[in-house]
Amino acid sequence: DIVMTQTPLSLSVTPGQPASISCKSSQSLLHSDGKTYLYWYLQKPGQPPQLLIYEVSNRFSGVPDRFSGSGSGTDFTLKISRVEAEDVGVYYCMQSIQLPYTFGQGTKLEIK
Amino acid sequence: EVQLVESGGGVVQPGGSLRLSCAASGFTFDDYAMHWVRQAPGKGLEWVSLISGDGGSTYYADSVKGRFTISRDNSKNSLYLQMNSLRTEDTALYYCAKDFEMAMGGWGQGTLVTVSS
Numbered sequence: 356d357i358v359m360t361q362t363p364l365s366l367s368v369t370p371g372q373p374a375s376i377s378c379k380s381s382q383s384l385l386h387s388d389g390k391t392y393l394y395w396y397l398q399k400p401g402q403p404p405q406l407l408i409y410e411v412s413n414r415f416s417g418v419p420d421r422f423s424g425s426g427s428g429t430d431f432t433l434k435i436s437r438v439e440a441e442d443v444g445v446y447y448c449m450q451s452i453q454l455p456y457t458f459g460q461g462t463k464l465e466i467k
Numbered sequence: 468e469v470q471l472v473e474s475g476g477g478v479v480q481p482g483g484s485l486r487l488s489c490a491a492s493g494f495t496f497d498d499y500a501m502h503w504v505r506q507a508p509g510k511g512l513e514w515v516s517l518i519s520g521d522g523g524s525t526y527y528a529d530s531v532k533g534r535f536t537i538s539r540d541n542s543k544n545s546l547y548l549q550m551n552s553l554r555t556e557d558t559a560l561y562y563c564a565k566d567f568e569m570a571m572g573g574w575g576q577g578t579l580v581t582v583s584s
């Protein structure tokens with residue numbers, strides 16, 4: 356199975372400041388079709404996860420443009436340009452290039 | 468608007484069975500693959516199973532292979548997860564999710580399964 360490793364596991368950010376989460380995969384997520392199957396989710400407290408970013412850098416419908424994704428191969432980053440109070444929760448990366456789909460351990464974002 | 472509503476969770480003894488259901492609306496159900504994902508209390512996310520739009524292809528995590536069966540009834544816009552030989556480690560909130568670009572693009576609120584004697 357592909358192992359997804361996120362860092363840090365928690366971070367505390369002042370509103371208006373940027374935040375960054377790293378995700379590393381144990382194998383390349385670049386498929387022969389040219390796509391990279393790396394996704395980011397946010398699970399707000401008491402809610403199901405919601406898709407933020409698909410295929411490394413594409414924002415899902417309704418996701419604010421303060422969220423951005425980047426990376427390639429095995430190293431990926433989710434950035435929040437200016438954290439807002441509504442961004443609290445646990446962020447997960449996930450790969451789907453190979454079954455079983457696997458998630459990172461999660462990164463808990465708190466507001467200072 | 469995509470709506471997914473899970474049901475069928477509950478408390479069951481080890482070795483028992485449960486059948487989860489997921490009622491879908493707001494999209495053309497048979498156009499989309501569907502997933503089950505679970506989350507043990509206080510833990511992270513674990514992908515469980517995937518079924519193609521026509522139901523002809525199914526996939527499972529090793530942890531549930533041979534014990535769980537995913538199925539769908541496109542005439543009823545419904546997804547199912549038959550869970551047999553349940554173990555305490557199957558205790559979790561089970562989400563159904565609509566596929567989007569090889570990921571989960573819409574999620575239900577989940578149904579809780581507790582396996583305990």
